[in-house]
Amino acid sequence: MNKTIVFASTNEGKIREVKEMLEPMGYTILSLKDLNLEVTHPEDAETFEGNSKIKAEDIASKCDYPVLSDDSGLMIDALDGFPGVHSARWMEGHSYDEKNQVLIDMLKDKPNKKASYVTVITYLDKKRGIEKCFLGTNNGEIASTIDPNPINGFGYDPVFYSYDLKKTFSQATPEEKDACSHRGRAIKDVAKFLSTLED
Ligand code: IMP
Numbered sequence: 001m002n003k004t005i006v007f008a009s010t011n012e013g014k015i016r017e018v019k020e021m022l023e024p025m026g027y028t029i030l031s032l033k034d035l036n037l038e039v040t041h042p043e044d045a046e047t048f049e050g051n052s053k054i055k056a057e058d059i060a061s062k063c064d065y066p067v068l069s070d071d072s073g074l075m076i077d078a079l080d081g082f083p084g085v086h087s088a089r090w091m092e093g094h095s096y097d098e099k100n101q102v103l104i105d106m107l108k109d110k111p112n113k114k115a116s117y118v119t120v121i122t123y124l125d126k127k128r129g130i131e132k133c134f135l136g137t138n139n140g141e142i143a144s145t146i147d148p149n150p151i152n153g154f155g156y157d158p159v160f161y162s163y164d165l166k167k168t169f170s171q172a173t174p175e176e177k178d179a180c181s182h183r184g185r186a187i188k189d190v191a192k193f194l195s196t197l198e199d
Helices: 012-025 048-060 096-106 174-180 182-196
Strands: 004-007 028-031 067-076 114-125 130-142 160-162
Touching: 004 012, 012 028, 012 067, 012 174, 012 182, 048 067, 048 114, 048 130, 067 182, 114 182, 130 182, 174 182
Parallel strands: 004 028, 004 067
Antiparallel strands: 067 114, 114 130, 130 160
């Protein structure tokens, strides 16, 4: 079996997480940067699954390797799932500190601060005719302040208080986050699935 997989992302945080979980199983994970590729198809689906498949199919059409792609985001209950599939793009050009502060302000008068990180990871292996999606979630809530001393993480992690870890993701070690994060959970299912494929 070809043990090389392309992870269709340029996000350093996500690439590190996926490598940490699949390389111990003997996989070589190549990023888009490694292959000088980019997703050019607009991510215009209204679901994580739709956007995840767009990325996987775009990159699979440009290389010969199996592809993993993820589309993920933060869903806030009291905001009807916002920012959801728009997590990366709303308030474009602004820092995550600014976006995180806006989210805190939007929730100021709302008693329900519950939120979830959600990801859908697609594994696409055109040679074997496999396209399979894996869902991962982590439940928590939006903190009332931005973590002033984040030690790890990225994006919304300084305001995402995880119920599993009982602290914000920005205070978790990479190992702690991988063990329960949305992506960690989905990747574990990807790993289980990959281990069932014959060489
Ligand atoms: P994507 O790269 O199109 O999937 O966009 C994901 C968006 O959700 C980006 O804005 C990320 O910052 C955010 N996001 C997804 N997973 C995480 C995470 O584990 N921590 C922090 N932000 C995340």
